[in-house]
Amino acid sequence: xxxxxxxxxxxxxxxxxxxxxxxxxxxxxxxxxxxxxxxxxxxxxxxxxxxxxxxxxxxxxxxxxxxxxxxxxxxxxxxxxxxxxxxxxxxxxxxxxxxxxxxxxxxxxxxxxxxxxxxxxxxxxxxxxxxxxxxxxxxxxxxxxxxxxxxxxxxxxxxxxxxxxxxxxxxxxxxxxxxxxxxxxxxxxxxxxxxxxxxxxxxxxxxxxxxxxxxxxxxxxxxxxxxxxxxxxxxxxxxxxxxxxxxxxxxxxxxxxxxxxxxxxxxxx
Amino acid sequence: xxxxxxxxxxxxxxxxxxxxxxxxxxxxxxxxxxxxxxxxxxxxxxxxxxxxxxxxxxxxxxxxxxxxxxxxxxxxxxxxxxxxxxxxxxxxxxxxxxxxxxxxxxxxxxxxxxxxxxxxxxxxxxxxxxxxxxxxxxxxxxxxxxxxxxxxxxxxxxxxxxxxxxxxxxxxxxxxxxxxxxxxxxxxxxxxxxxxxxxxxxxxxxxxxxxxxxxxxxxxxxxxxxxxxxxxxxxxxxxxxxxxxxxxxxxxxxxxxxxxxxxxxxxxxxxxxxxxxxxxxxxxxxxxxxxxxxxxxxxxxxxxxxxxxxxxxxxxxxxxxxxxxxxxxxxxxxxxxxxxxxxxxxxxxxxxxxxxxxxxxxxxxxxxxxxxxxxxxxxxxxxxxxxxxxxxxxxxxxxxxxxxxxxxxxxxxxxxxxxxxxxxxxxxxxxxxxxxxxxxxxxxxxxxxxxxxxxxxxxxxxxxxxxxxxxxxxxxxxxxxxxxxxxxxxxxxxxxxxxxxxxxxxxxxxxxxxxxxxxxxxxx
Numbered sequence: 001x002x003x004x005x006x007x008x009x010x011x012x013x014x015x016x017x018x019x020x021x022x023x024x025x026x027x028x029x030x031x032x033x034x035x036x037x038x039x040x041x042x043x044x045x046x047x048x049x050x051x052x053x054x055x056x057x058x059x060x061x062x063x064x065x066x067x068x069x070x071x072x073x074x075x076x077x078x079x080x081x082x083x084x085x086x087x088x089x090x091x092x093x094x095x096x097x098x099x100x101x102x103x104x105x106x107x108x109x110x111x112x113x114x115x116x117x118x119x120x121x122x123x124x125x126x127x128x129x130x131x132x133x134x135x136x137x138x139x140x141x142x143x144x145x146x147x148x149x150x151x152x153x154x155x156x157x158x159x160x161x162x163x164x165x166x167x168x169x170x171x172x173x174x175x176x177x178x179x180x181x182x183x184x185x186x187x188x189x190x191x192x193x194x195x196x197x198x199x200x201x202x203x204x205x206x207x208x209x210x211x212x213x214x215x216x217x218x219x220x221x222x223x224x225x226x227x228x229x230x231x232x233x234x235x236x237x238x239x240x241x242x243x244x245x246x247x248x249x250x251x252x253x254x255x256x257x258x259x260x261x262x263x264x265x266x267x268x269x
Numbered sequence: 270x271x272x273x274x275x276x277x278x279x280x281x282x283x284x285x286x287x288x289x290x291x292x293x294x295x296x297x298x299x300x301x302x303x304x305x306x307x308x309x310x311x312x313x314x315x316x317x318x319x320x321x322x323x324x325x326x327x328x329x330x331x332x333x334x335x336x337x338x339x340x341x342x343x344x345x346x347x348x349x350x351x352x353x354x355x356x357x358x359x360x361x362x363x364x365x366x367x368x369x370x371x372x373x374x375x376x377x378x379x380x381x382x383x384x385x386x387x388x389x390x391x392x393x394x395x396x397x398x399x400x401x402x403x404x405x406x407x408x409x410x411x412x413x414x415x416x417x418x419x420x421x422x423x424x425x426x427x428x429x430x431x432x433x434x435x436x437x438x439x440x441x442x443x444x445x446x447x448x449x450x451x452x453x454x455x456x457x458x459x460x461x462x463x464x465x466x467x468x469x470x471x472x473x474x475x476x477x478x479x480x481x482x483x484x485x486x487x488x489x490x491x492x493x494x495x496x497x498x499x500x501x502x503x504x505x506x507x508x509x510x511x512x513x514x515x516x517x518x519x520x521x522x523x524x525x526x527x528x529x530x531x532x533x534x535x536x537x538x539x540x541x542x543x544x545x546x547x548x549x550x551x552x553x554x555x556x557x558x559x560x561x562x563x564x565x566x567x568x569x570x571x572x573x574x575x576x577x578x579x580x581x582x583x584x585x586x587x588x589x590x591x592x593x594x595x596x597x598x599x600x601x602x603x604x605x606x607x608x609x610x611x612x613x614x615x616x617x618x619x620x621x622x623x624x625x626x627x628x629x630x631x632x633x634x635x636x637x638x639x640x641x642x643x644x645x646x647x648x649x650x651x652x653x654x655x656x657x658x659x660x661x662x663x664x665x666x667x668x669x670x671x672x673x674x675x676x677x678x679x680x681x682x683x684x685x686x687x688x689x690x691x692x693x694x695x696x697x698x699x700x701x702x703x704x705x706x707x708x709x710x711x712x713x714x715x716x717x718x719x720x721x722x723x724x725x726x727x728x729x730x731x732x733x734x735x736x737x738x739x740x741x742x743x744x745x746x747x748x749x750x751x752x753x754x755x756x757x758x759x760x761x762x763x764x765x766x767x768x769x770x771x772x773x774x775x776x777x778x779x780x781x782x783x784x785x786x787x788x789x790x791x792x793x
Contacts, residue, residue, distance in 0.1 A: 019338035022356050027332035032354050041344055059382075068382045070369035154358050156338030159380060182379075203379055 004079070005143050006165030006197040007152055008172055009072050011209070012182060013159035016055055016070040020151030020160060024053045024074075026152035027139060047073060049125045049134040053151055060208045069202070071209050072151075072160070075100060075121045075136035076189055077197035078219075085221035086116035096163065098197040099138035107133055118193050118215045138197070165197055168244040172201050194219030196267070296780070297711030334356055340366045340373050340392055341384045347561050348388035349403060349715075350553035355400035361723060362392035362401060367479035369708060370500075370681040375508065376785040385507060385785050389500035389706045390554030390585075390715020395723040398600050403554050403585045403716055407592050410582055412778070413546045418698030421546045422460040423453050424526045424612075427468060428552040428623030429586045431735040435718040436590035437600040442731035444739060447605025452589075453550075454606065461610045462534075464549065465615030467526035468622045468631075471497060472748035474774055475519045475628075476636040477765035479701055483671055490515050492677070492692060492699040496623045497521040497627050499559035500715075502778065504682050505771050509689050510780035518775040522622065523549050523556055524565050526612070527579030528773040531568035533761045534612055542572055548582045550589050552623070552714035555706065561658065567773050585715040585716025614753040624733040625680040625710035626655035626662060629703040633666060633676065635748045640670050650746055656737070658709060658726055660684035663699070680705035712736060 025032065030050040031176035045056045060069055081100045084092040091107035094100050113122045113133060125131035137150035147153070148162040161168065171192060176183045188200035192215050200206070207213040337360025342351045366373035369391060376385055393401040413419050436444035453461045475495065481487040496502055496517045505516060520528070528549050535542040540695045549556065559565065560580040569577035584592070593600060607613070618634055621627030630652040637645035654664035654679045662678040679685050685704050690695045707714045709729035721728045740746060746756065762770045 014344075015341045015378065015380055016384060017339050017341040018353070019336075019358055022339075022353055022358055023332060025353075026358070030333060044344075066382050068380065150332050153332075154336040154338045156360070156363055235378060 001083045003096070004197060005138075005146075006077075006163065006168050006199060007138075007149060008161040008163070008168040008199045008201065010159050010161070010175070011071060011200060011202040013157045014055065014070040014072065015157055015159075016057065016068075017156060018055050019154045020072060020157060021051065021055060023150040023154040024136070025051070027142075028052065028137070046181055047121065047123055047135075049132075052134065052136040056210065058209050060204050062204050067068070067204070069204060071211075074140070074151075074198070076119055076193075077136075077138050078193050079195040079197065080193075080219035080221050082116040082118060082193070082220035083113035083122060085224060086112040088112070095140065095144075097143050099140045099143055100197075101137050101140050102133055102135065104132045109133075116220065118220060119212060128208055132171045143261055165199070168199055172199055174200060188213075191217040193217075194222070287440040305745075334459070335359070335361070337363060338694075340365060340386075342386065342392075343384045344403070346384075346388070346404070348386075348387060348557045349390050349393055349401055350404050351401045353400070355398045357398050357400075359397060361395040361397060365395040365723070369681050369683055370504075370706070371686055372504070372507075374788075376787050378744055381784055381786070383784050387447070387500045387503045387507070387706065388555040388558040391637045391707060391724075393554065393715055394713070394717070394719060396723055399719075403587060405588060405591075406557070406582050407582055407588050407595070410548055410584060410592065411595075413548075417742060418521070418544060419546045420540050420544050421457070422462055422530060423458045423548045423550060424462050424464045424467070424523070424530075425453070425550045426464045426523070426552055426556075426623070426711065427448060427620050427627075427736070428717070428732070429589070430549050430715060431623065431712060431732045432552065432717045432720075433586055433705075434600065435720045436587070439592075439601055440731075441720055441728050442735035444735055445600065446739075447607070448600050448603045449550075449589075450608055451603040451606040452593050454596050455603070456596060458548070458590060460609045462530075462612045463524070463615050463619075464522050464526055464551075465622070466612045466751070466753055466758050467522040467529065467618035469614075469616055469748035469751040469754045470525055470529075470774070471519055471522045471620055471622075472631050472635050473754060473758075473765045474525075474770060475517050476517065476632045476639055476748075477558050478517055480633065480639050481583075483674075483700060486666060487605055492697055492702045493517050495632075495701075495703045497622070497628060498555070498704060498706045499553070500549075500705040501682065501685065503555065503558070503781070504685070504706065505689075505704075506781040507785060509684075509693065510782040512573070512692060513687060513778045513780060515692065516778055518771075518777065520565075520774055520776045521556075521559060522619075523551060523583070524559065524579055524776070525774045527560070527565070528567045529572075529612065529757070531577060531579065532571050532773060533757060537611060537760075541576070542568060542577065546578050546582070547578075549580050550583065550584050551587065552586050552711045552717045553707075554585060554715040556716075556740050557585075559583075564776055571773065587716055587718060590718065610755070611753050614751055616748055616751050617740035617746035618748040619751075621736055621740045623711045624656070624736045624792075625658070625705050625708075626678045626703065627710065627736070629664075629676050629678050629701065632701065632703075633674070634746070637666075637668050638749050639749065640668055641758040642759035655703075656733075658729060658733075661687055667756055674701070675699045676701045676703070678703040679711055682706060709733065724786060724792065 009158055045054050056071045056073055058069045058071055060067055077083055077098055077100045081094050089106045089108050091103050092113055114235035122133050122135045124133055142149060152160040152162040152225055172187045176185055182203050184205055188206050188211055189198055327591055336356055336358040340362045413421050430446040430449055431442050434445040435441055450461050479485055479493050481492050482489050482491055494516045496519055529549045531542040531545050534547055560583045565579050566577055567581050618631035622629055634645050634649050637649055655662050663682050665673050665675045668674050675698050677688055679688050688702055712732035713724050713729045758764055
């Protein structure tokens with residue numbers, strides 16, 4: 001856990017060049033959609049199966065002035081991912097380095113991960129005969145090699161910083177401390193959903209930028225664990241109960257049969 | 270009988286033991302075939318184990334080894350567009366935007382509410398994969414050309430005629446003025462006119478303004494800045510709004526032409542101004558932005574209507590070449606033709622607008638005449654100190670009556686900053702400064718053919734040489750000699766900076782300081 005890698009996105013530094021979006025597509029070999037040029041801005045701002053990261057353009061008010069902010073969106077790589085806990089075929093897993101990765105060989109296509117994810121990240125290849133779930137893999141091979149993810153490697157304004165999550169948290173806190181007039185005192189991802197590998201800094205409140213700030217601070221798999229931890233007891237207990245009932249009814253039937261056999265014949269017949 | 274019967278029965282029924290044997294044998298066969306075909310081969314990585322990596326993410330993908338990112342370009346940028354599928358993140362656009370134009374990186378983050386861009390299109394010239402290009406407006410022009418109701422006139426900038434030929438395999442700097450006129454006629458334009466006409470007009474207005482500033486008749490600060498490069502004008506509005514009073518109020522030649530096309534030209538030719546579609550062929554992507562500036566509708570104010578723009582559609586040299594190729598017009602094989610009259614005459618002074626230092630030289634020639642009433646001496650026709658590709662050029666000229674007039678010329682906004690900082694600090698000795706957004710001037714504008722990528726000084730020099738050759742060969746080399754401009758003043762505007770001239774040919778500027786937090790001094 002101490003070695004877990006993360007990425008810090010400083011929204012105040014983003015200029016909307018979308019280098020990260022292109023880098024992601026190039027590195028992961030994602031194909032541009034058929035009608036890429038005809039897409040509207042709203043469509044381009046949406047995560048789809050061949051676009052694992054987008055830069056959303058958000059118009060917000062700051063100190064009474066209209067400002068534009070650019071929000072890079074991708075999988076946040078939760079420390080305790082709900083998607084992985086919901087995946088019964090182990091197609092989604094948290095790696096020790098930090099990335100939450102998907103193995104298409106194990107996926108059965110149930111899309112429980114869609115329902116589990118509090119950030120609505122996973123996407124599906126709806127137009128394919130054998131569709132896969134698709135989402136940011138945090139450039140696993142690079143991260144395992146202690147290299148930056150592709151998107152971070154290309155950011156010209158250093159809005160995306162890669163490092164150990166612990167160090168990034170310190171860095172984020174020092175940035176807030178150094179410029180409290182600029183930043184809101186909130187590191188998104190520090191506590192959300194039990195903590196995420198990706199962290200965000202912003203100068204406008206996160207809920208105005210479309211972040212889910214109502215998400216629980218408890219790891220989501222905790223909730224299911226509260227129920228699921230009883231599984232062995234229920235399994236054994238229920239078995240024992242049913243066995244007992246079976247023994248009881250069987251014995252009763254035997255007793256009943258014996259009684260009938262030896263009962264006196266009705267004389268009135 | 271009994272035996273055979275029992276034999277038949279034996280074949281029909283299968284006992285459990287033989288069924289089991291056959292099933293095992295069958296499964297073995299399937300397994301053997303499967304292993305041979307490779308279907309059941311175990312993949313080397315162990316799914317779910319320690320250090321598990323899905324195989325597809327171990328591939329490096331197509332990300333180049335050297336990536337630097339790119340400049341931000343808004344989807345609604347009127348001048349340039351980018352094709353994300355072609356971008357290789359090489360960072361050449363950053364290089365030119367930051368180091369040549371000093372735009373990217375000269376404002377502090379966070380941004381405010383727009384992407385800072387002066388629309389110059391130099392990034393499109395540096396982009397090695399052709400991902401960045403001009404916003405294509407050729408379709409709009411094809412549509413209006415097919416509309417018989419419209420009178421489509423076209424103006425061509427000074428610099429396109431030394432570069433258009435390169436798109437058709439002609440040597441760099443080939444003079445194709447006559448062929449360009451012929452090609453535009455073949456495309457179906459109703460009138461082929463010349464921006465050089467309004468370049469001469471610009472000189473008349475701008476030189477008059479300069480003289481009035483020097484004599485104190487106009488209470489505006491010196492040095493006066495040229496205002497014909499729309500990229501530079503927007504740069505000034507962004508980064509040096511306190512120097513806006515120094516900017517000449519003259520519109521650029523394109524916009525002067527546009528305002529006159531729907532007023533003077535329409536009246537003189539007896540055409541309904543509402544039916545005129547004004548197209549311009551420019552070496553410049555920023556002209557697309559300039560034509561869309563809300564205040565550039567003085568013809569509408571003149572006729573007191575709405576829905577009238579001075580210039581309707583701006584095409585770059587590259588777009589014109591595309592149109593010609595789409596219509597199978599082979600430029601090199603066309604005959605040389607002349608511009609239509611009126612608003613088609615030019616002088617050598619207008620031609621050199623296309624090169625860095627040209628506006629200055631043209632203005633000085635006419636300023637001399639306006640001040641002294643005499644034709645300038647030969648020296649003024651070869652003002653070599655302001656020619657060439659040095660970043661900042663200075664010259665001083667003795668003009669009887671006012672003494673020494675000091676001028677400066679700079680091109681590329683990183684060079685412009687040196688001059689601007691000196692002016693802001695009150696250390697500027699100059700009376701008149703020419704600014705060109707693009708290095709080399711309009712001949713190397715963001716809409717010119719991509720003959721060398723990134724643009725090379727060799728190409729710039731050859732195009733500039735062609736410009737000055739044409740000036741030297743011109744019969745008239747001073748803007749005040751332009752007969753059509755003189756007629757315009759006689760019949761319509763009365764005199765330079767008259768009330769009507771102020772209304773149609775002059776403009777004002779807006780500070781864009783609230784759009785960015787500029788970095789006044791930048792380290793590095």
